[in-house]
Amino acid sequence: MKQEILKLGAKRVLIQLPEGLKQAAPRLAKIVEKAGALPIVSADPCYGACDLATTDAENLGVDMTIHYGHSKMVKYERVPTVYVEARATVNVNDVAQKALPLLQKWQRIGLATTVQHVQTLDVVRELLTRAGKTVIIGDAGHLNYPGQVIGCNYSNARSIAKDVEAFLFIGGGQFHALGVALSTSKPTIVADPYAGTALSIDKEAEKIVKQRWAIIEEARKATTLAVLVGLKPGQKRLEEALEVKKKLEDKGKTAFLIAAEEVTPEALMEFPTIDAYVNTACPRISFDDASRFKKPVLTVNEALVVIGALSWEELCRRGLLES
Amino acid sequence: MKQEILKLGAKRVLIQLPEGLKQAAPRLAKIVEKAGALPIVSADPCYGACDLATTDAENLGVDMTIHYGHSKMVKYERVPTVYVEARATVNVNDVAQKALPLLQKWQRIGLATTVQHVQTLDVVRELLTRAGKTVIIGDAGHLNYPGQVIGCNYSNARSIAKDVEAFLFIGGGQFHALGVALSTSKPTIVADPYAGTALSIDKEAEKIVKQRWAIIEEARKATTLAVLVGLKPGQKRLEEALEVKKKLEDKGKTAFLIAAEEVTPEALMEFPTIDAYVNTACPRISFDDASRFKKPVLTVNEALVVIGALSWEELCRRGLLES
Numbered sequence: 001m002k003q004e005i006l007k008l009g010a011k012r013v014l015i016q017l018p019e020g021l022k023q024a025a026p027r028l029a030k031i032v033e034k035a036g037a038l039p040i041v042s043a044d045p046c047y048g049a050c051d052l053a054t055t056d057a058e059n060l061g062v063d064m065t066i067h068y069g070h071s072k073m074v075k076y077e078r079v080p081t082v083y084v085e086a087r088a089t090v091n092v093n094d095v096a097q098k099a100l101p102l103l104q105k106w107q108r109i110g111l112a113t114t115v116q117h118v119q120t121l122d123v124v125r126e127l128l129t130r131a132g133k134t135v136i137i138g139d140a141g142h143l144n145y146p147g148q149v150i151g152c153n154y155s156n157a158r159s160i161a162k163d164v165e166a167f168l169f170i171g172g173g174q175f176h177a178l179g180v181a182l183s184t185s186k187p188t189i190v191a192d193p194y195a196g197t198a199l200s201i202d203k204e205a206e207k208i209v210k211q212r213w214a215i216i217e218e219a220r221k222a223t224t225l226a227v228l229v230g231l232k233p234g235q236k237r238l239e240e241a242l243e244v245k246k247k248l249e250d251k252g253k254t255a256f257l258i259a260a261e262e263v264t265p266e267a268l269m270e271f272p273t274i275d276a277y278v279n280t281a282c283p284r285i286s287f288d289d290a291s292r293f294k295k296p297v298l299t300v301n302e303a304l305v306v307i308g309a310l311s312w313e314e315l316c317r318r319g320l321l322e323s
Numbered sequence: 324m325k326q327e328i329l330k331l332g333a334k335r336v337l338i339q340l341p342e343g344l345k346q347a348a349p350r351l352a353k354i355v356e357k358a359g360a361l362p363i364v365s366a367d368p369c370y371g372a373c374d375l376a377t378t379d380a381e382n383l384g385v386d387m388t389i390h391y392g393h394s395k396m397v398k399y400e401r402v403p404t405v406y407v408e409a410r411a412t413v414n415v416n417d418v419a420q421k422a423l424p425l426l427q428k429w430q431r432i433g434l435a436t437t438v439q440h441v442q443t444l445d446v447v448r449e450l451l452t453r454a455g456k457t458v459i460i461g462d463a464g465h466l467n468y469p470g471q472v473i474g475c476n477y478s479n480a481r482s483i484a485k486d487v488e489a490f491l492f493i494g495g496g497q498f499h500a501l502g503v504a505l506s507t508s509k510p511t512i513v514a515d516p517y518a519g520t521a522l523s524i525d526k527e528a529e530k531i532v533k534q535r536w537a538i539i540e541e542a543r544k545a546t547t548l549a550v551l552v553g554l555k556p557g558q559k560r561l562e563e564a565l566e567v568k569k570k571l572e573d574k575g576k577t578a579f580l581i582a583a584e585e586v587t588p589e590a591l592m593e594f595p596t597i598d599a600y601v602n603t604a605c606p607r608i609s610f611d612d613a614s615r616f617k618k619p620v621l622t623v624n625e626a627l628v629v630i631g632a633l634s635w636e637e638l639c640r641r642g643l644l645e646s
Binding site: 014019020022023025026029038039040041042043044045055056059060061224226228229231236238242256257258259260261262263267268270271272273274 | 337342343345346348349352361362363364365366367368378379382383384547549551552554559561565579580581582583584585586590591593594595596597
């Protein structure tokens with residue numbers, strides 16, 4: 001980090017960290033300061049590398065952005081950006097061991113994890129192999145590491161879904177594990193090294209599938225819809241939003257474009273006359289906040305189901321999170 | 324609005340409305356559409372004309388922004404902007420009448436209101452004059468209308484504070500009325516045409532003054548502070564933030580710069596090692612969310628009190644909201 005600052009001769013550096021890792025900000029700021037540059041920490045929510053603070057960086061006249069905790073996603077950055085991947089030091093052996101009994105039924109196991117734990121995949125592979133399993137780690141070429149998943153991209157897991165009977169996901173929380181289950185429709189076991197637990201995420205995934213079906217059914221009644229356009233650099237799909245708007249209008253619906261930096265239940269509550277939303281920004285917003293939204297918030301593919309351009313079965317086959 | 328679109332030949336128009344008025348969005352979108360342009364509604368929170376969506380406008384490639392509900396504040400707009408002031412049609416006579424008994428003690432009354440009700444000031448002036456009062460409406464030249472106040476600018480009220488014994492504020496809610504009371508230190512009566520009530524805001528203002536004093540006392544213990552830089556076009560004061568940072572460091576404090584589009588209690592909770600904040604963005608954030616912030620969030624002047632560069636008495640004399 002220090003070398004990059006010196007190499008660029010940066011005088012002012014924006015530091016961006018995701019929620020949950022922001023407490024590292026003062027420590028990073030001190031490193032930047034010692035390298036002779038002025039650090040400015042971004043306090044706005046950051047949920048992924050899609051969320052790169054390019055306009056803030058320009059706005060603040062910084063020479064360089066340090067994006068912490070995610071690997072690179074947006075191809076073109078207007079301000080030079082250094083990605084500092086946060087690697088967890090927590091040991092995963094114990095939870096991988098705990099996961100073994102839950103994987104008993106299956107022989108061929110796919111592995112998936114976030115960038116924080118990619119360095120543990122070899123150890124887990126060995127542990128599973130010693131237990132007699134056949135282990136496969138996918139690499140579809142879209143992410144930085146084999147087996148890696150990010151909130152909206154499970155291509156590595158999907159690329160091997162047909163070859164495995166179940167997935168073992170290494171990492172904290174339900175967010176990414178649910179993504180694996182929903183994208184692959186395969187039984188998924190989570191080995192969470194922070195909680196020290198191993199458990200199946202399948203009930204939760206099933207619940208979400210049922211919820212999505214109910215939301216699609218509710219959206220069929222909508223006459224006025226808004227198509228949401230994300231303003232974050234890796235979430236902006238204006239052309240796709242315009243296409244969806246046209247398709248809705250062709251089916252006799254009234255459709256507006258609504259742009260947002262943050263798509264929140266509070267923001268959408270300000271538009272009481274909109275019956276349903278089609279979200280072209282982060283697909284996870286629709287899924288993870290579903291119960292907090294008062295109106296249906298559909299993915300683009302779900303909207304196609306609503307207007308009869310795609311079948312529910314085909315959507316499930318493609319994966320609910322795919323766009 | 325239609326004429327402006329035609330005059331500019333705009334093909335794509337961003338519509339920005341403040342919270343509480345966003346339900347007018349579909350109606351405005353239809354007008355834009357009929358004028359032959361593509362409307363895009365901004366769903367992000369908007370609390371004032373300081374909050375003009377310039378970067379969003381550029382990001383979405385629009386030819387024109389319609390900013391609804393506020394009068395112009397930011398001098399230079401990078402995308403042509405039309406301000407559509409929302410004028411309330413609600414009658415204020417009844418509540419002005421109700422305010423009269425509350426104004427009994429005082430002879431010389433200053434009037435203040437928001438842009439929504441500026442057209443009612445003449446009627447209220449007449450009503451008060453007929454009741455034997457001397458009415459003064461201030462004009463310091465910084466806002467569009469005599470007597471107008473905005474969330475962070477009470478210069479019109481302040482300019483006549485020494486000439487009046489009390490203020491009558493016409494408008495809804497407590498937000499602007501509190502601003503008048505805090506900026507002028509004069510008894511302030513609110514005539515709220517939406518609630519149909521007239522009442523004194525002075526107890527509430529006193530409570531806030533006491534709270535500010537307590538927050539300053541708490542901030543004296545802080546060793547690590549962050550200076551908040553607003554990213555909204557009318558709230559960005561980076562140079563001032565750098566000055567505050569230097570002053571804090573000169574007093575032996577550790578100080579970081581933290582930039583934010585939205586300064587929220589949730590955002591600040593991500594930085595547990597910061598003891599207190601100095602907010603150079605919207606001054607109202609410190610005041611109106613004070614009880615929701617877990618750490619002291621000071622205005623710049625309050626920070627000067629903390630480091631002994633300004634006395635509490637002088638701060639009160641200048642007005643707590645002045646920068």
